[in-house]
Amino acid sequence: MISFASFPSTSEAYGRYGNTRHHPDVEDDVHMDLDEDDFEENVQRLTVPGESITSSHAFMRGHGTYVDNDEVIASVAGTVERVNKLITVRAVRSRYNPEVGDLVVGRITEVQPRRWKVDANSRQDAVLMLSSVNLPGGVQRRKLESDELQMRTFFEEGDLLVAEVQAFFSDGAMSLHTRSLRYGKLRNGQLVTVPPILIRRLKSHFVSLPCGVDLILGLNGYIWVSKHVKQSEQEGEEGFDAEAVYSNKNDDIDEATRAAISRVSNIIKILAAHFVPLTDSVLLEAYEWAVEQESSVKDLLLDDVGENLVASLGSGLRQ
Amino acid sequence: MAVALVSKSERDYIKTSLQTASPLRADGRSLLDFRTVLLETGVAPLANGSARLNIGKVAREGGGGTDVLAAVKLEVEDVESGDGVDGGRVACSVTCSPSAYSHLSSNALDELQHDLTVILQQTIAHRSLHPSNLTIIPGRKAWLLNIDAVVLADSGNVVDALFMAARAALWDTKVPRTRPVEYRAPESSRATEKETQDSMDVDQGTSGFDTRDMARDAADFELPDYWDEGEVLHGRERWPICVTLNLLPPIHLLDATLTEEASIPLRLHLMFSFPPSTPPILQAIRLSGPGELDLAYVKSCITDGEKYARELFSALESKLREEDLRRNTKARDRFSSLR
Known part of the structure; x- marks a missing residue:
């Protein structure tokens, strides 16, 4: 029922990496500054915080860097990017940087006059205006004053939704919209959170796995894992239930589907812990592996099972 | 404790998953499974005893899981001046890091800290558990035993984590x-008073x-x-542990995550002490959340809780002994092999 373990030892890591010694010739390479032509080769260069990138006389410092002793120094771990004379470091782990057109999954944090505040894993809460949601009863319906008074019947605090980034406000906060029948309130599943950098831009962020599980890969790192919606009940088809758009009721979900949802969630957690970028093909391959192993859902979270899972990923990773 | 935001459909999904014939939790655990608990004692060099505990850390990740640091510091108190109590006293305090509860206002955070402090203080500082070796000079000086716990991150089940960390820190404590x-x-100084003049270089004898x-x-x-060096606290086997039953009658689950806590607000905290070779003692019991329970149900919960607490206790006990071994015997061996 319960098992205890020790914290992973840090002393071994220090022993191996802490005092790396180099051959004198190599040492020069390690500490060499970037020259102008280093950027030309189009190779991605990684930095760690405190590492000197280049001279501040020749280059300007951008995000993720600072200047000390006439040197541009990285303040975050990530990849070095250069635009003309501007040096920036794009952090490996950061909050979500929104771009217009991105698909995000968010959670309502606040209801305000004519707008909702949405947590979308960004630096600021996103804004969803009442005018950028589809109201029940037809797309072309006009907003009424009564709609402003019953905003909580559409979305209330804690509700999860899928939306698209529409525009930015002057302070950098993003404005969302749900003016498509694919967007809106989320039901029938659970949320998994991963670092946003692991979500690649895909043709479609609505993924449906053959095990009866649908995924919405939000570019902000929030992933919605839910029961599959039948083709005939998807938006635009006859079976589509327009009244259920703002419903809080879940459908009946059988146990096999629930187990599949849990299994997919655990796979996503493992892949995120191993820092594997998520695409539909990777997820599919991992799921097939997990089913082949016939291990229980819980065992997936064990360390060695996770390592085997990641090791088994071949073709999907290389895409 | 601190309620995370969850939507109605998430809450419903979690509840119905738990109420099916074969209950399933979001991460695939069964109802009575704990997440892996990581424990290390002796983490604070300046404290008399300390421990760090993490429940449910994500493998290979920097963060994740409920993270609690507990430390015990002994302080001398003067009994005569009224500061201390003869026989020593025990004071607990719990601090919650604002980064663990970023969605809480500072007032709400203070309330939460106070709540947790009260739970810990009322249970651990109870007379029945008082260690007998906190006296320095009877009637004059005594030790004040401060237990300070910091919640560094919360992903559910923080009360159990606090009690386990406090128990580990107290286990680790050495009283100087x-x-x-x-x-x-x-004697000589009084005698030499009058003959100071004639014998200046007399040896003053022993010190005062x-x-x-x-x-x-x-x-x-x-x-x-x-x-x-020092000796361990007397009766360190008796320090209690807590097991929290999240109640969704007719079932209950252990070690709930934040979303599960938000979906199932009714909780029963049971603090058990397992003194060696005597039956276990229920040191404290606390029901939190809305709703009421009938007595028969609470009784059956206590019976079940004792069983879980026994398992938790023996697992923690063996881990603590293993830690003792690691820090004393093995460290000594490693040191001698280095020389």
């Missing part, structure tokens, strides 16, 4: 050995400190040990 001393003017056995009228004490 003391020896009472008295200041007594040397006398460290022989004088427990009855001792004024002060000294520490005979050179470094931080």
Whole structure:
């Protein structure tokens, strides 16, 4: 029922990496500054915080860097990017940087006059205006004053939704919209959170796995894992239930589907812990592996099972 | 404790998953499974005893899981001046890091800290658990045992984590050995008063400190040990642990995550102490959340809780002994092999 373990030892890591010694010739390479032509080769260069990138006389410092002793120094771990004379470091782990057109999954944090505040894993809460949601009863319906008074019947605090980034406000906060029948309130599943950098831009962020599980890969790192919606009940088809758009009721979900949802969630957690970028093909391959192993859902979270899972990923990773 | 935001459909999904014939939790655990608990003692070099505990850390990740740091610091208190209590006293405090509860306002955070402090204080500082070796000089000096716990991150089940961390820190605590001393003017100094003139270079004899056995009228004490040796707290096997039952009648689950806590607000905290070779003692019981329970149900919960607490206790006990071994025997072996 319960098992205890020790914290992973840090002393071994220090022993191996802490005092790396180099051959004198190599040492020069390690500490060499970037020259102008280093950027030309189009190779991605990684930095760690405190590492000197280049001279501040020749280059300007951008995000993720600072200047000390006439040197541009990285303040975050990530990849070095250069635009003309501007040096920036794009952090490996950061909050979500929104771009217009991105698909995000968010959670309502606040209801305000004519707008909702949405947590979308960004630096600021996103804004969803009442005018950028589809109201029940037809797309072309006009907003009424009564709609402003019953905003909580559409979305209330804690509700999860899928939306698209529409525009930015002057302070950098993003404005969302749900003016498509694919967007809106989320039901029938659970949320998994991963670092946003692991979500690649895909043709479609609505993924449906053959095990009866649908995924919405939000570019902000929030992933919605839910029961599959039948083709005939998807938006635009006859079976589509327009009244259920703002419903809080879940459908009946059988146990096999629930187990599949849990299994997919655990796979996503493992892949995120191993820092594997998520695409539909990777997820599919991992799921097939997990089913082949016939291990229980819980065992997936064990360390060695996770390592085997990641090791088994071949073709999907290389895409 | 602190309620995370969840939507109605998430809450419903979690509840119905739990109420099916074969209950399933979001991460695939069964109802009575704990997440992996990581424990290390002796993490704070300046404390008399300390422990760090993490429930449900994500493998290979920097963060994740409920993270609690507990440390015990002993302080000398003067009983005569009214600061201390004869026999020593125990004071607990819990601090919650604002980064663990970023969605809470500072007032709400204070309330939460206070709630957790009260739970810990009322259980651990209870007379029945009081260690007998907190006296330094009877009637004059005593140790004040401060237990400070910091919640560094919360992903559910923080009360169980606090009690386990506190128990580990108390287990690890070493009380410095003391020896009472008295200041007594040397015999010779009174005698030499009048003959100072004629014998200036007389040897003044021993110092004013006398460290022989004088427990009855001792004024002060000294520490005979050179470094931080000492003896463990008496009755350290008795320190309680807590097991939290998240109640969704007719079932209950252990070690709930934040979303599960938000979906199932009714909780029963049971603090058990397992003194060696005697039946376990229910030290405290606390019901939190809305709703009411009938007595028969609470009784059955206590019976079940004792079973879980017993398992939790023996697992923690063996881990603590393993930690003792790691820090004493193995460290010594490694040191001697290095030389």
